[in-house]
Amino acid sequence: MEALRATYGDDDSSDSDSDHSPTLSLSSNSNPQTEETLSSPLPPPPVSLLHPRNSLGSLDYLQTGQPSRVRSFPHVEGNYALHVYIPVFIPSISKKEMGQFLKRVSSVVPNLHVVDIDVPLNTLCKEEHKLEQVALGREFHISLGRTVPIRVHQIDSIVTMLRQKLQFQKRYWIDFNKWEVFINDDRTRTFLSLEVVTGGLPEITKQIQAVNEVYKLHNLPEFYKDPRPHISLAWALGDVSGSLKKVVEQETKSSVFRGSLQSRICTSKVGGIECKIGNRTHIICKSPDQ
Numbered sequence: 001m002e003a004l005r006a007t008y009g010d011d012d013s014s015d016s017d018s019d020h021s022p023t024l025s026l027s028s029n030s031n032p033q034t035e036e037t038l039s040s041p042l043p044p045p046p047v048s049l050l051h052p053r054n055s056l057g058s059l060d061y062l063q064t065g066q067p068s069r070v071r072s073f074p075h076v077e078g079n080y081a082l083h084v085y086i087p088v089f090i091p092s093i094s095k096k097e098m099g100q101f102l103k104r105v106s107s108v109v110p111n112l113h114v115v116d117i118d119v120p121l122n123t124l125c126k127e128e129h130k131l132e133q134v135a136l137g138r139e140f141h142i143s144l145g146r147t148v149p150i151r152v153h154q155i156d157s158i159v160t161m162l163r164q165k166l167q168f169q170k171r172y173w174i175d176f177n178k179w180e181v182f183i184n185d186d187r188t189r190t191f192l193s194l195e196v197v198t199g200g201l202p203e204i205t206k207q208i209q210a211v212n213e214v215y216k217l218h219n220l221p222e223f224y225k226d227p228r229p230h231i232s233l234a235w236a237l238g239d240v241s242g243s244l245k246k247v248v249e250q251e252t253k254s255s256v257f258r259g260s261l262q263s264r265i266c267t268s269k270v271g272g273i274e275c276k277i278g279n280r281t282h283i284i285c286k287s288p289d290q
Contacts, residue, residue, distance in 0.1 A: 079149035080278040082220075084162065084211050085141035086204070086270055088174070088231050094266035095132040101179070101251060102135065102233065105192065108247045112192065112234040115140075121234050140231035142174070142196070142204065144273065145211040148220050155277055158218055162284045165210040166273055171287035175199030175264045179252060180230060181245040190240045191232040192248070194265060204229045207273065 090098065103125045106112050112121040114135045124131045150158065176194040183190050196204060205227065212222040236244065272286040 076149060078152060080152065080155065081147055082145075082150045082158065082275065082277050083141075083143065083147045084145040084273065084275040084284070085143050086174075086207075086273055088140040088142055088268050090136050090140070090266055091268065095136045096128075098136060098266065099128060099131045102131065102192075104251050104254075105244075105247055106234075109236065109240070109244055111236050111240070113236070115191075115232050115235055135233065140233070142229050142231055143223075144204070144208050145215055145223050146221055148215075150218070150220065150277070154218055158214060159275065159277075159282050159284070161214045161217065162211065162273075162275060165214060166207060166285045169203075169207070169270075169273065169285050169287050172203050172270050173199055174204070174268050174270060176231070176266050176268070177264055179248050179265070180228070181241050181248060182228070182230070182232070183239055183241050187239040188237070190236045190238065190244055192234040192236075192244060193230040193232040195228055195230040199264075199267070200270070201229065203270075 102121060106121045106125050110120075110122050113119060114121055114124065116138065117134070119134065121135065124135050174196055175198050177197045177199075178195045180193050180195040181190060182193055208223050208227050208229075215222050270287055273284040275282050275284055
């Protein structure tokens with residue numbers, strides 16, 4: 001068991017279960033046998049970007065008072081967190097306008113934090129280049145299934161079946177059209193997200209169905225009946241969905257009035273699907289260039 005734990009990592013080291021799949025509630029993720037893995041996703045930008053001299057102070061300042069992460073399920077010895085997702089990168093052309101939107105929302109809701117690195121959003125908003133590089137320059141995820149605990153004997157079977165189901169995926173474009181607010185199942189976190197409502201939605205829906213089939217065969221809970229594909233950019237502790245949604249609606253209307261909001265907030269090209277088990281990332285499929 002110790003050798004297996006060394007290979008796959010403990011699921012405690014993948015403490016992103018509540019961050020990567022907050023799709024839970026709306027406020028009102030060629031050869032299937034080829035082993036191809038990554039040690040881990042690219043890390044966030046260096047923390048030095050967050051506190052240059054004479055700017056934001058020391059790292060201790062950034063860490064002071066940070067809320068602790070909330071797990072979606074209790075840690076059990078021998079379990080590993082499974083997360084299946086589409087990696088997403090925000091194009092540079094969209095970062096400036098998105099950054100301005102985040103800055104305006106953060107000025108009204110100051111308790112927002114950047115997803116994953118847990119830095120206060122209003123801290124980054126003090127300097128535009130930090131906001132774009134740190135908050136928007138990272139890898140985001142569209143969840144294709146719930147983040148769930150699995151046992152070590154299920155790992156190889158799940159990865160193999162995911163590759164079999166998803167190997168013939170074509171490259172396609174995803175349009176993020178709408179700012180939306182989501183909360184997790186136990187209402188311990190609220191998320192500011194970008195939702196997919198048109199371009200790419202049919203393809204993502206089919207991929208979710210394929211992942212559901214694999215989950216079902218392994219007695220794992222399937223995804224939500226009416227999935228809302230999205231990426232989450234910021235979070236707040238607790239259920240603040242009412243106040244956050246109100247601010248987002250006001251800012252969206254203001255953006256339309258200023259003529260700055262387009263039909264697409266940003267567009268990203270899908271390059272493949274990955275799944276993270278513990279602290280190890282498996283490439284499920286790569287979309288061919290077309």
